[in-house]
Amino acid sequence: MAHSYKLRYFNLQGRAELARLVFAAAGVEYEDVRYEFADWPKHKASTPFGQIPVLEVDGKPLAQSNAIARYLAREFGLAGKTAWDQGQVDMLVETMMDIGAPVPKIRQCTDEDEKAKLKKSFAEEHLPHYMEAIQKILEENCEGKGFLVGDELTLADLAFMCGQDWLKLAMDNPLEKYPKLQKFVDRIAAIPKIAEWLKKRPETEL
Amino acid sequence: MMPNYKLKYFNFRGRAELARLVFAVAEVEYEDIRFAVEDWPKIKPTTPFGQAPVLEVDGKPLAQSSAIARYLGKEYGLAGKTNWEQAQVDMIMDTMEDILTPMRAIHFCKDEQQKAELQKKYQEETLPNYLKGLETFLCGNNGGDGYFVGSELTLADLTFMHYTGQVEVFVPNPLAKFPKLQALRERVEELPKIAAWIAKRPKTLR
Secondary structure (H helix, E strand, O other): OOOOEEEEEEOOOHHHHHHHHHHHHHOOOOEEEEEOHHHHHHHHOOOOOOOOOEEEEOOEEEEOHHHHHHHHHHHOOOOOOOHHHHHHHHHHHHHHHHHHOOHHHHHHOOOHHHHHHHHHHHHHHHHHHHHHHHHHHHHHOHHHOOOOOOOOOOHHHHHHHHHHHHHOOOOOOOOOOOHHHHHHHHHHHOOHHHHHHHHHOOOOOO | OOOOEEEEEEOOOHHHHHHHHHHHHHOOOOEEEEEOHHHHHHHHHHOOOOOOOEEEEOOEEEEOHHHHHHHHHHHOOOOOOOHHHHHHHHHHHHHHHHHHHHHHHHHOOOOHHHHHHHHHHHHHHHHHHHHHHHHHHHHOOHHHOOOOOOOOOOHHHHHHHHHHHHHHOOOOOOOOOOHHHHHHHHHHHOOHHHHHHHHHOOOOOO
16 A cells, blocks of 8 residues: 655755655655745644654654655665665765765855855865765766666665755855766756656755 | 675774674674774775775775664664664664764864853753653653664664763763663663673773
């Protein structure tokens, strides 16, 4: 029997977008609940830890964005085919979090000189070794013509594609020096069910 | 045939301890490599993303502490018995990470007054709110007298035990007002294989 899914978050991509991409790639229906900031306080108490996103599966709650994304990926065959592949997928999803970690500080910085310094450091020191490592992983897997792990789409590919929007808050074109990675992201975004979601999803600030 | 495992990290508990705890509970042999801080620069380029810990399984590398813990957890029956249980375990693990992250930021804060204010807010609001959520979650399973998820020990309990120890480096007696959580911590620490590991592991500050 099909499960009923309700995903609760703000009206943003943010920490819910990876789960939404999994639903889209899997072609699975769900209720995409989006709160305005003003309404959030009255829903807070009905979450496990006072945070969103929360996924409700047949009414049972699951919190934490990556726990949600991994759960859905496993349900719909997007988590990696073997235990080792799943480990590699997890590694790449966690690494995307590390890559994006300096972004909030850059966004919140109000001193223009300091902000410029942080952005420079992000682009020239922080980003390159990660992107080079991921490009190498892609090249060594199916000669870079396929996916990051194994021979089918996984959460790792979705997380890498989805993560680019977050990185763009700290620099204009994160993949400028990595054409193979840009081609890869374009390829993922062009997968029909994903392209359809990208076209129809609400336009939001983040 | 048992895989050959090498776990590479600094001589701390830190981000490798969860993997070490899984090995201890599963009674699986591994090489517990601990390198000196001054040796790190020459080891760094040999890792997937310039970070430690790294787990090598028959020579193949897996990075990211939680990816490593989840991989080993799944191999040795500590990850949760169903997909839903695995997701609940993930949720607790990620929540423990959320508890620790602000503590690290406070630790590195250079302004003494700001540091004191942040520490006060963390100790009086942030931490208790999370712990309340965890105690409520625990009590929803067997009245809170067993484990976080299901009827057996999982990564959720190990992560809780280990991370509480990390919080304790900064906040004395964090579980004082949460009797069920305190009892769970003691219960886990007293499991024979874990007690044996705690007794014999190298004594390090964190």
